[in-house]
Amino acid sequence: MLKSLLRGESYHVSTLSPLGTAALRQQVNLCAFHAVNMETFNDIYLNLSKKHGVTRFAESGFGWKPTSGGEGGTFTIDASKIISAQWSRAARGWEIKVLSRDSNEGIIQLDGFKQDDFERIAKLFKVWYSVNLESKEHALRGWNWGKAEFGKAELSFNVANRPAFEVPYSEISNTNLAGKNEVAVDFSAPNENGADTNGSLGGAKSRGKKALGAKDQLVEMRFYIPGVASKKEKNDEGEEIEDGEQGEEQNAANLFYETLIEKAEIGEVAGDTFATFLEILHLTPRGRFDIDMYENSFRLRGKTYDYKIQFDAMKKFMLLPKPDDMHSLIVIGLDPPLRQGQTRYPFLVMQFKRDEEVNLDLNMKEDMLETKYKDKLQSHYEAPISVVISDIFRGLSGKRITRPSRDFISHHEQSGVKCSIKANEGHLFCLDKAFMFVPKPATYISMDSIASVTMSRVGGAMAASRTFDITFTMKNGQNEHQFSNINREEQQPLENFFRAKGIKTKNEMADDSGAILAAALQDEDLASSDGEVANRGSADEDDESVDEDFKTESESEVGEEFDENHESSGSDSDEEMADAAGDSDAPAEEEMVERPKKKQKMAK
Template sequence: MGEKVNQFDDIYLGLAPELGLLRLAQSGLGWKARKGEGIFTVRDADLKKTYWIRAARNFQLRLHLRDGKIVKFDGFQRDDYEKLKDIIKTNYGLQLETKELSVKGWNWGKTEFQSSNLLFNVSNKEMFEIPLNEVTNTSLTAKHEVMIELSGPDGEGANKDKNRKGDQLVEMRFYIPGTVPKDPDADDDEGEEENAANVFYEEIKAKADIGEAAPGDGIVLFSETLCLTPRGRYDIDMFPSFLRLRGKTTDYKIAYTSIIKLFLLPKPDDVHVLFVIGLDPPLRQGQTRYPFLVFQFVREEETDVTLNLDEETIASKYEGKLERKYETRTYEVVSTLFKALTSRRVTIPSEFFKSYHNQSAIKCSMKANEGVLYPLDKSFLFIPKPPTFIPHSEIGSVTFSRVGGTASSASRTFDLKFNMKSGVDYSFSSINREEYTNLNEFLQTKKIKTKSMEDESTGRYDIADESDSEEDTGKRKRKPAIQDFGGDDDDGDSSPDEDFVAESESDVAEEFDEDAGDSGASGSDSDSGDDGDRAAKKLKK
């Protein structure tokens, strides 16, 4: 229609890694990625203010919109200022204001919430800003310290975080001393004050989309669920595409796409059931990473819940894998929901192993941490601290220590070491001597090479007999390790991350307590494939 259009090349939209073309016309402006189909537009009527700012990628045009949103375009050259100023004045009747940034390098200043951004100001000048839509988690790590966890952008025209290269800021901590007056709108609180860090923490949660979700969106809430790793009680609030894990000082948002493994395992005390969730990327608490969450449920505890889903949604979206109402054991409900919402299979104990005491796991220690080791069909899993996942395919050999000879004949326990193909070793000690035969037979059944150290003093090794034929191993095929728990063991879940291994040990103060869950925490059943219902029925017998 004869409308004049001005164009700037090699411009970035927000934190997007790809270049694009920015075009400004009287009716508005638009950005288009050079490669791909990324397009972003702004109408002239939506513009409120414009700013020119020195940025990491040369100079930035920042637009403040009338709905409170902020849009940024990086990559302008210094010489573009005068031209851009005239275009904005002519087309939109706005001034292109120059905004100076603080370059003092101080790490103390004042925070300010502006629209969807958190600003950090030094001497009344902006030093840096944090887009709140990139904040994924926040927690009070100390009385006056607030941690915020960041992820990559996923806004208009931006690639997902996995496409970004180089170093990236993933966490910041703010020390906020002192107190502030309480909300003046609150009654009976005149003159009272509250912790400034707590106020900042609550405001981050409210503005960064990690607080309460929209009313009515949640599917179900499981309150005060006992978690052994990381230790504490958490509310599990499940939504269609993610869950929130809320503790006293933590609030985590976990996307179902980051859940790569699920395990439902009976604890060898005949009282509790453990539900283990494998995460990638791991959950983070400060410097500690948690690749596995270990929840504990009382086996006989039941729950009565109604899902916030209509029958049509259950039939169409979840293909009938869920029921609208449950009146059964809590661990059955929890694992059934996780299986349906994450589309991951749930691994249950192996039918090829049972301990001397007819359990599906053996008690042992990993360094100074007591726990239980589960021999599963395609892996070993040690829980609760540190949760350690050992795939069969990554094991080079297994070494038994103190299982024979005069030097160890009086010992009631033996040690076990997994020699991984990667060169990493996992050692477990204080295993009851009675477990040796069953454990060794299981390893032979799975065709894992074993060694036994006959005498620690000489360091001499003997290769265990591995000549068993398939017919022999077939004869040793056992009934399910815990018959009333039931179902086929299936560490063969469809997850492609079969080699996922815990990388770090939790350093959060916590102790393994055999009776930790007697007071509460419910559980969930999950079937592994089509045998889940059968497993649940066997468990109820």
């Protein structure tokens, strides 16, 4: 009968029972649906991409392709990888959210469907993928309190048992305890160039990254979680057992923090730890962090903050010997920068003792060391810790180590000069193609962006004769960089380096040298002169000079009661001194007896 119906033959279904009629119609719809090989939907956006495309569903899976074309923009997924699907209202209409078994894909969002497409899409998911397309309504009450639930691939914040918003784990770059009951969640920063990815998946962990929809992007969210909670037992697959035994009660914020670290894979990075260095002093950001090195990233573990940084985010790597002959600095430039609340740190500055050596066996298999990291890493290290860390960073990340230029040697035969930016003291290092000031604020100045350098003296005559300032004027109207309080002896080495690098240099110190010398000589004359100016403020003269306004006790015009009042203010101390001496004069005793009477007279 079904084949006849599909061929167009007519039958009277009134003779069938109501149950049989419904079943027959359902089978007819399914058979008609099987006859269609593909379903196509236009103007669909993949993962919040800027460009719309065409989505095609087939029995083997579904795919998306941008309308404008271009290589690398097509995305496909097999039917066997689809775990679940959800239908809900979204920004550009209605959205299908698909959960994939592949951890690299996570959640796939298809936005731009019409409400009338629901029945059509629900049928194809049921028939082809054996998945029920669940329809969910979002909470629209505007409440800022609710319940956070951890799903397989995302964190859902529910209000009145309806999702208010969802946060994919792949978009979470870091989390930390901001307070006793507060947890801060950092999201992956947007690309600096703002390039559209056409829906390609990358993300905070090189996966799950949503294409940029606008220049403004949410980068941090904080949850206030009061009270206590207990952790439930988990099965072999890592899912919580509802009827399982409850563990020990602990702070609810701590439990939320630990669960989020586990779900978002922040605490444990995929792969083995190749090397670990404990309690490394960081000048920027200030504190001590443990460094764990992995194949594609490294992790900073501190008491308060915990960061996971991809090697792709490392743009610069510098090994700088500190001019104190005791320490070495490792400076790592990051893009996007490290964040602590509202503060951004585009550079990591680590400090090591030069005489501190370390013995380290690299935790890496021999075949991997011989094939992938041959001539890049060693199985065993025995050298100063700064050298070991820099070599491992270079081998794993492939970044070149930048060192100070050999063309510059300071007056004290060092690679950097001591100076300051405003009130912050530090050292300025001369590199082959740039200047680097550390530790705070870490400032990198490329020579290609420098228009000119001005050397000048700022301050008093004596101060200017010992130190000078240099100001970097930048091209294209960028902000100037001024470094002050540089030792006068470093002028010639710096000036020679600027000329060797072809940087336009202006020396304003030669113009005012005569005036400064005259002022310095005048100060010397003032210091050695015997005139009135030199003798002012002399302690000897104050002791011997006579003050005409001063009058002795007999000449004083101050009233007697006020005079005696003045003496009475020190009566306590006089009495203590008399007791300490053990011998007091008779007039002093009479005076002590008469004082209360005069106080009574003043009261009247």
